[in-house]
Amino acid sequence: MKKLKLPKLHNQILAALLLGAIFGSIFSINKNKLVITYKADNNIKKEIVKGWNQFCFVIPNKVDAVCFGSNQQQEIISYNSKLKREGKTANVFVSGAKLIEGNSNNFSRLYTNVVSISKEGTIATDIKWIGDIFIRLLSMLAIPLVFASLTVGAASLGDIKKFARIGGKTISYYLITTAVAITIGLVLANIVKPGERMSSETKNRMISAYTEDASSKISDLGSYNINQQIVNIIPKNPIKAFADGDMLQIIFFSIFLGLILSLISNEKASPLIKFFDGLSDSMIKMVDIIMIIAPIGVFALISATVGEFGFDILQTLIWYAAVVIVGLLIHTFGFYSFLLKMFSKIRIFTFFKGIRRAQAIAFSTSSSAATLPVNMECCQENLGISKSITSFVLPLGATINMDGTALYQGVASVFIAQVFGIELNIMQQLTIIITATFASIGTAPVPGVGIIMLVIILKSVGIPEEGIALIMGVDRILDMARTITNVTGDAAGAVIIASSEKEIIHPDLSNA
Numbered sequence: 001m002k003k004l005k006l007p008k009l010h011n012q013i014l015a016a017l018l019l020g021a022i023f024g025s026i027f028s029i030n031k032n033k034l035v036i037t038y039k040a041d042n043n044i045k046k047e048i049v050k051g052w053n054q055f056c057f058v059i060p061n062k063v064d065a066v067c068f069g070s071n072q073q074q075e076i077i078s079y080n081s082k083l084k085r086e087g088k089t090a091n092v093f094v095s096g097a098k099l100i101e102g103n104s105n106n107f108s109r110l111y112t113n114v115v116s117i118s119k120e121g122t123i124a125t126d127i128k129w130i131g132d133i134f135i136r137l138l139s140m141l142a143i144p145l146v147f148a149s150l151t152v153g154a155a156s157l158g159d160i161k162k163f164a165r166i167g168g169k170t171i172s173y174y175l176i177t178t179a180v181a182i183t184i185g186l187v188l189a190n191i192v193k194p195g196e197r198m199s200s201e202t203k204n205r206m207i208s209a210y211t212e213d214a215s216s217k218i219s220d221l222g223s224y225n226i227n228q229q230i231v232n233i234i235p236k237n238p239i240k241a242f243a244d245g246d247m248l249q250i251i252f253f254s255i256f257l258g259l260i261l262s263l264i265s266n267e268k269a270s271p272l273i274k275f276f277d278g279l280s281d282s283m284i285k286m287v288d289i290i291m292i293i294a295p296i297g298v299f300a301l302i303s304a305t306v307g308e309f310g311f312d313i314l315q316t317l318i319w320y321a322a323v324v325i326v327g328l329l330i331h332t333f334g335f336y337s338f339l340l341k342m343f344s345k346i347r348i349f350t351f352f353k354g355i356r357r358a359q360a361i362a363f364s365t366s367s368s369a370a371t372l373p374v375n376m377e378c379c380q381e382n383l384g385i386s387k388s389i390t391s392f393v394l395p396l397g398a399t400i401n402m403d404g405t406a407l408y409q410g411v412a413s414v415f416i417a418q419v420f421g422i423e424l425n426i427m428q429q430l431t432i433i434i435t436a437t438f439a440s441i442g443t444a445p446v447p448g449v450g451i452i453m454l455v456i457i458l459k460s461v462g463i464p465e466e467g468i469a470l471i472m473g474v475d476r477i478l479d480m481a482r483t484i485t486n487v488t489g490d491a492a493g494a495v496i497i498a499s500s501e502k503e504i505i506h507p508d509l510s511n512a
């Protein structure tokens with residue numbers, strides 16, 4: 001009997017991506033349905049309403065009701081969470097709707113003691129937990145892997161001189177490519193002027209739908225002080241840094257420890273180095289095992305995201321989204337290819353083929369940290385980069401190098417300024433380049449942090465930070481795209497630095 005041959009893992013992952021997107025679009029959340037949970041007779045009850053004409057919040061002791069029309073699902077949910085945050089319990093009056101469970105048409109009803117208002121999940125969003133298992137498995141490895149591999153990486157550089165040389169190259173590469181990324185974003189946004197193409201109707205809709213989410217993101221940032229951020233790189237207690245997953249602190253401690261290991265006696269250092277080396281290898285091996293379920297995880301993640309957010313939101317902000325995506329494509333396929341051609345001997349095709357698995361995982365998890373183990377494996381096994389370079393350059397890059405995020409922040413700042421009718425002069429645009437370059441260092445490699453750091457950039461040039469409400473609807477989808485650029489930039493950096501140190505066995509040359 002002929003044995004059934006499964007396609008290769010990366011093809012399975014790509015197929016899962018595509019199928020997940022199709023599945024999510026078919027079973028997407030109905031934008032005209034809401035689940036109302038309310039308290040009645042000391043019981044919690046749920047009712048699904050569909051296709052309302054009017055959805056009003058009646059707040060006790062307030063004369064005017066706040067009403068929303070049909071097609072304002074997001075606005076209704078946001079407004080309800082605002083009331084919750086303010087500790088108010090509203091009554092809700094729905095009119096002209098169809099009640100799903102009782103199946104009555106055109107009913108009107110007052111719900112008192114509303115506990116929550118939410119979208120109704122579908123099979124595409126209900127399977128999200130499977131994707132969450134996959135992200136958790138990868139994230140579980142990130143911290144021990146960064147700790148073990150950076151410590152070995154720093155120790156194996158051997159001496160402080162080599163460390164300073166490689167460290168200097170790495171940081172310079174990361175800062176320069178980030179500055180180029182923002183510049184691409186700024187130039188494109190100034191040419192296309194996406195903000196001027198947005199209708200005032202869309203502007204008002206986005207602001208009323210996302211103001212609540214925006215203010216909670218702004219308050220997440222708290223007070224941001226650059227000196228304090230620098231001080232915070234040094235952990236008071238490394239164990240706390242591990243427990244909190246504070247990557248910059250972990251990096252600081254690991255590199256310091258690695259360097260010290262090359263200064264103490266070999267007899268004492270070598271068991272520790274062997275231990276960390278074994279730990280780092282075990283983490284990489286775990287990735288192999290976890291990747292077996294990658295197609296299922298990727299399918300679930302993409303289907304849940306597309307099912308919940310849909311690609312149609314991109315249409316509302318089509319010019320903005322297009323500028324971000326075109327910018328990311330230019331940077332990822334144009335600029336990195338140019339750098340690789342200039343500073344390495346690798347074939348561009350080999351490079352992108354070698355890291356395609358990491359790119360697919362970045363897209364589906366939106367997390368550079370969760371992708372780090374996969375990226376390390378791709379760089380070592382497919383691109384032939386030495387372990388000492390990957391273990392130093394990649395964990396550092398995953399944390400401090402975010403070209404995709406920076407590019408998007410450049411576009412977003414100009415876009416928001418244009419919508420508010422603010423002209424940004426050259427000095428302000430330069431300030432954006434500098435602030436975004438440094439902000440990207442402090443951006444945690446997890447989903448959705450880029451938009452929080454954007455608040456700092458907007459503040460630096462006096463653009464109203466509430467403007468992030470305008471772009472929140474598409475942020476989830478663009479986060480997926482910018483994370484691909486973030487991890488590609490790390491891998492390109494590893495190739496370039498390894499080439500300059502002759503620590504790469506070129507896959508093309510070795511196959512030849």
Ligand code: ASP
Nearest residue numbers: 367368445446448449450
């Ligand atoms: N999700 C991005 C990353 O992990 C960060 C961001 O842009 O929000 O690389």
